[in-house]
Amino acid sequence: MEEKEWYLEYQINKNRPGLLGEIASLLGMLRINIVTINGVEHMRRGMLIKSQDDEAIMRLKYILESMDVISLRKIREPKLRDRLAVRHGRYIERDEDEKKLFRFVRDELGLLVDFMAELFKKEGHRLIGIRGMPRVGKTESIVAASVCASKRWSFLSSTLLRQTIRSQLADDELSEDHIYIIDGIVSTMRASERHQMLVGEIMRLPATKVVEHPDIFVRETEYSLDDFDYIIELRSEEGEKITYEAVDSGFSSFDIS
Template identity: 55%
Template sequence: MAESGEWYFEYHIQKDRFGLLGDVASVLGMLSINIVTVSGVHDRRRGFLLQVNDPARIDTLQAMLSQVDNIIVTALRPPHLMDRLALKHGKLIEREVDDAPYKTYKFTRDDLGLLVDFVGEHLKLSGNQVMGIRGMPRVGKTESMVAASVYAGKRWTFVSSTLLKQTLRTDLTDDELSTDDHVYIIDGIVSTMRGNEDHMRLVRRVLRLNAPKIIEHPDLFVQRTEFSWNLFDRVVELRNSMDEEITYQALEDPLMEG
């Protein structure tokens, strides 16, 4: 929930010119609206975090901005999580818009700091949630999820993994089942291709826990288990570059996913 009096303001620059930012700042100053943060958040797009004492001034601001040449207002709202991250990192998070039953967010290796903050903020949330992460081998999926757990102040437990050596757990200790401060990480390839029934029984138990879970390679996990995409609250994709295709032909052997 946004803090009282805070608004996120974003505009697209149709035609850049000297003094454009000053014009916008002047409009804000005339209305006694304080600029807390300003940042370029995308090519030809600028974002602001504003402090507004009188909400009625937002309506006036919107009317006045319609008279400013060369910009289109793309957002004027109480700030969301992604708005704050865009201002912090100077980049918008790309969201896949399609008919998939889950929310998909795209990142590249250049965005690892943004990815860690994005995942970490969600891991701070209480209760049951499942996040999938897609990407090719050695792109940094597992390391990013561990870093996000640290960011969120939580301990991570590998139910299955190949980060250091192949991990296939068949049980967890009482301490590891303490869900208040844990994140559970499952490698969908290792679990479904190498896991026996005892391991899969543990996976199902973990998925019922009231705690955050991260499943690497969610596509293959869905293909090879009884679970559907409805299991996932969101999916993140990590690529070396935005034009890289995520395929699974090279992942037939889970030991390749170091």
């Protein structure tokens, strides 16, 4: 029987010496292997484990629930957020009401790049929006994630080095394996009809598209935020307000975003 991977997370109620060793010994007795282990929040520990026996996992669950020094929080097949939490030692902040909204601050760029890279590895259509003020690291993170995912990327529009507005792509850029990057402000408010036709063509392609400033993009097109699979917010620091007042007033510091 093939080994199956699980995610285990528990809250430490009493951090006594040797606690981790006791749990590791318990896993060993049940023939459950530890793949990765890390602290994921204050006084919480998460680990990826492997076992060929689902019944052993159920016995583990029963034993851990009976221990008073810890509180079992999760034991399930690992999700992407679980894997990244163990890898980086922290959980990605996800909106409780809007499940597709994920929040990051600039100090978490490594976690953000890893998160997007995992999304980019998936096949088929995927529409991702990323919000953030100028010079916070949006475009750089998208490019870095493309590299990590071993994907080629193409800018349809951008202000990374200078304003880029493409009206056509080369044959080798038209691929379902590409990552297409669109600046929602440039493409909808400053581009030609020919460019907008190209954007429409790429939006219909079963590939991953990343739209910076998705709120402006949906305001100026027929798309809605419901069309996005993921919305990412990137701030310089906690509590920073993401606003498009400079765009709406006619002057735009987003020209160098």
